[in-house]
Each structure stands twice: as C-alpha cells, then as structure tokens.
Amino acid sequence: MDPRGNGQPDDGRQIRHRNSGANRQINGTHEISHRAAGCAAGSLRNERSGESGDAPDLRRGGQDRGPGGGPAQPAVPDAEGTGRRKNTSGNAGRGDSGRAADGSNSEAVGRLIRKRAENVRLFFRACLTHSKGELAGKAFELSSWQYKDIILPLYGTIRHDGLRQYRTAYIEIPRKNGKSTLCAGLALYSLFADHEPGAEVISAAADREQASIVFDIAASMVRSSPLLQTRCTVLKKEIVTKAGGRYRAISADAYTKHGMSCSAIIVDELHAQRNRELWDTLVTSTGARRQPVTLAITTAGYDRESLCYELHAYARAVMAGTVVDPAFLAVIYGAEEAEDWTSEAVWKRANPGYGVSVRSDYFTQAVLEAKASPGREQSFRRLHLNQWTLSSTRWIGLDRWDQCGGTPPDLEGRQCWAGLDLSSTQDISALVLAFPIDDKVWLRSYCWAPAAIIKIRERKNKTRYDTWGASGHLTVLDGEVIDYGKIKAQILAIAQQFKLKEICIDRWNAAQLAQELQAEGINVVAFGQGYASMSPAAKDFETLVLSQRIQHDAHPVLRWCVGNAVIEQDAAGNIKPSKSKSTEKIDLCVAAIMAVARARMGEVKGVSVYEGRGISTL
Secondary structure (H helix, E strand, O other): OOOOOOOOOOHHHHHHHHHHHHHHHHHOHHHHHHHHHHHHHHHHHHHHHOOOOOOOOOOOOOOOOOHHHOOOOOOOOOOOOOOOOOOOOOOOOOOOOOEOOOOOEOHHHHHHHHHHHHHHHHHHHHHOEOOOHHHOOOEOOOOHHHHHHHHHHHHHOEOOOOOEOOOEEEEEOOOOOOHHHHHHHHHHHHHHOOOOOOOEEEEEEOOHHHHHHHHHHHHHHHHOOHHHHOOEEEOOOEEEEOOOOEEEEEEOOOOOOOOOOOOEEEEEOHHHOOOOHHHHHHHHHHOOOOOOEEEEEEOOOOOOOOHHHHHHHHHHHHHHOOOOOOOEEEEEOOOOOOOOOOOHHHHHHHOOOEOOOEOHHHHHHHHHHHHOOHHHHHHHHHHHOOOOOOOOOEOOOHHHHHOOEOOOOOOOOOEEEEEEEOOOOOOOEEEEEEEEEOOEEEEEEEEEEEHHHHHHHHHOOOOOHHHHHHHOOOEEEOOOOOOHHHHHHHHHHHHHHOEEEEEEEOOOOOHHHHHHHHHOOOOEEEOOOOHHHHHHHHHHHHHHHHOOOEEEOOOHHHHHHHHHOEEEEOOOOOEEEOOOOOOOOOHHHHHHHHHHHHHHOOOOOOOOOOOOOOOEEO
C-alpha cells in the first residue's frame, strides 16, 4: 500500500466493484428513489425541529459504546474500494460493517454506522443534482471512494454520547476529482439535514473568486431541487433556510469574520491560505455547537511554512499512528516522490476519480507538455499527483540552467542590452546584460546589497549573502540602505566598457535613477511587469534556456534567483514570474528576462525617457 494512503486495487477489481454497484442501483431504482426521498424529507423535517431522527437511545445499555467503553470506530472500506484510506484517527482498526474495530461483534454499532452515513448518501441522491459537465442535471450519486473514504468514517463514527467522533477532516486530493462539487453537497447537507438548530455553514477560501466556486455550485443545486427550494431563499451571497439556518461563502480578504457560531466549515484549497488567521477564527467559532465539523479539502501546496503543510504533516502523523487524535480524520491521495510520474498506473493510484471525473486523454496530453518544461512538470506533479513541490510552479530546473553554463567569449566593446531591477533600499538590486552573439544570448550579471542585510540574513540563518560578497559576485555597499549613487556610478563604468544600447527597468522605485542615467546619455525604457509585457518575454526566455541558446558564466546569485523563480498563470495561459509567490529573491532572474527580451528585438531603439512624456513604456 502507498505510504500516503493511496493503495488501490487493480483495474479489474475496480471495475467489478463499480459495475456491481451500478447493477444494484438499476435493479432497485424505484425502491431507492422512494427511500431516498423519504429519508431526505424526514431529515428536513427533523432539521426544522432540531431533532435527530436517528439519534441513539443511550438508555438501552449504552449500545453505542465502542469496545472497552470508548468511542465506536468506523466501518472501514474493504479491499474492493476504489481507493484505500489510511488509519485515520490513530486508534481506529480495520473491520467489516457490523463489527467493532477490535473484531468483537457489535451489531448495534454496525447499524448505527450504516444508518448515519447512509442518510448522507440518500440526501445527495434525492436532493442534489450535478450542475456542470456531462452529469449536469443528473442525481448526485456519491462515488464509491467518496462514500467509503470520507462519508462513512466522517458521519458514521459515533462517540459513546451519540455525537460524531470526528470534528476535523483533512482531505488532500489532486485536482479534477470533484472536490468543489462534493464540498457544495456537504455544505447543503450540513445546512438542511444535519439536525443542527440554527445551522451556520461557511465555505471559505483564500480569495473571493475561489470562495464563490463552492457556493455557486450549491446555489445551482438548490435551484434544481424542488424539495430544497421550498425550504430556503437563495440570495446573491448566502442561502437562508426557513428554519433559521444560513450558508454563505467568505474569503480571507474579508475584513472580519468574528461573531459567528459555525456548525460546519468547509475550507476549499487550504494550501492557498496566506496565514492561519481565517482558519483560527472559524474553528474557534464552533465552541457552542454540539457536533461541529471543519472540513479542509485541498490539493498539495509548496510552502512548507504554511498552515496547510502543518495540517498535512499532522495528518501523516495521525495516519502513521505516531499521533493519536480520535477527533481528526485524515484522507490523503497522491503519488510518492520516487514514483514514475509519467506512468498511468501512478496516475490511477493518485486520482480516485481517474477515468470518471479525470479523463485519461487529458493526463496523456498534460504529461507530454510537462516533459517539455520543468515548470509544467512541477505543476503537474503538485496539481495532478498531489506531491508537495518546492514551489507553486517551479519554473526552470537548475539542471537545465546549469547546462547553459560555459566560458564566455571576449565581450569587451560588444553591444548589449541591460535589465535593471531595483529593490527596496534594504535588499538586492540587480543588473543583467544580454549580448546577442550568433544565435545565442550571453548573460553577464551584477548585483548590490547593503551591509546591514548581510548581517540580518546571517542571524536568521537564511541564504548567506556574505559568501557571495567575499567571492566578488555581490557588491556589498556600506550602510543600512542601498546607495543608488554607487549603483549609478558602476552602470556608467559598464557603459564605457561595453556598447550599452539601452537599459530597461521595472518602473517601481526607479524613477529618480532613470532620470539621472538619462541625463548621462544612457537610453532608458520602462518594462511593464504585468502579463502583457512579461508573458511573451518569459516564454521566450524559457524556450531559449531549454534549447541552450541562453549562455551564462555560472554566476551563483543569478543561478539562485532562477532556482527561486515561481511563475503564475492567468486563465488565458499567460505567465509571469511572481515575487510574491516565490519563497526567495528572484531579482536577477527578472532583470535577465527583461534584458533578453530587449536584446532579441535587435537594434530597435527605445524612446528617450524624458523626450516628450518621460519614460517610454513597453
């Protein structure tokens, strides 16, 4: 079995299991539909009164206690499930439905597990329909893996007092496996059928757009359900039930989330949360509820200092049994780092919805593209195999970068174009020269940093600038802040050594220096940092690196910045290096992209920065 909990039966066993389930549904269509409708209606009636129709009778000899008087354990899926779940609570054993975790006979516990979890499945089937794709308009039938790995343990594991055992569920799964649709369905179940008076359900995400995805799906499900429509009002940003419950979506960029009393919280794409403020605020709002549930569902991330990685590590410890937490459910699907990421067998193990919600031809094409680009490979591994990468989308692999290294020809007196990326006054500023020679572009790099930042980084045990200063690859300037006058002086010396055609700059923080350089006769143009300017330049730079048409002298600071670079992408497929998402500095990389872009334009001259309206903008 995969150490991450991704052990999975062979294809034949998957197909037999799926087909047998389909046959059962076909043969009992009317019975199931009537039973589901009755269950859903009963749940909704109980929701209005705040009573649970299946609450255990604790007066009859404590029948809901697990072995040894402790919490009852879940029925764990058998080997024919579409995926396997690791030990989730640190104390739950493997057993069949109707048998306690230690193997002792406990029919009462078995019935309770089946009924609680089955109510959720029947609610989905009777009340919810898919809103997108090929299944749009069809009843929401939970997949076998969704039911056995998530619904059954989460809703079917009951404490001795009759309440749910699990209060937090961490579910990590690759993209395209129906996370958002499942979240929407669970949000609606929590709102209408979880027997929580005045239910307050929240779906949360890092930004407004992501937060609205789950809510919009849920709203569409309600509009398509005659039964649910009669019990609520769907507003623009929330759903309010006639019984006093409410469901809404919020994001981390909302100003305040205090004053709530959440009964169910669903956090979508936890890896994108910038800090733990939203999580802590929401979780601490559940204290007054009987059996609140917080569900974090996410793909893998890259920031190992993030809340998501903290919960990922905790989940792995719970699954391994090194941490015992009976209230924490962990479900992780993914591929191991050493596995062959181009293998279809690996894709299947990592994606429980492979062949259903995830198409095999999509994977084949995605892998072909990923093989051609280190950045795309990292993105594929993280998003589709659920592997924690070193960056959100590591752009250029250092092995490919190192292949472009070599001994430069004599560059004295040759024409070149420069990219200048000035930092704030307290970190690295960068200048990279690009020399077009034959069909290649040679790079030469310069960088500066104040002495104060050298000491700060040394104290924090971060990447050591002092080593580069000692080797001469980084010019250390005296003082607390960058002295732009000294940078200007070195640029003027460079202009004497080489035939400097122009300097392109990041407009931010460079206006004063641009004026002074222009006054000295150096042509300066501004290079926009948005997708319009950066995307064609970055894509061309990547192509040149992959084809080894970029050549460099193995400057260590430039190499470090290239290795740090993370790209972000818009819906149209445009890319740009992201300083905010990169975990360390990328200034020399940005300067190199700008310089190469201008060098590739050959002899095209920029407009003088102060002829007419000032700095010319690309």
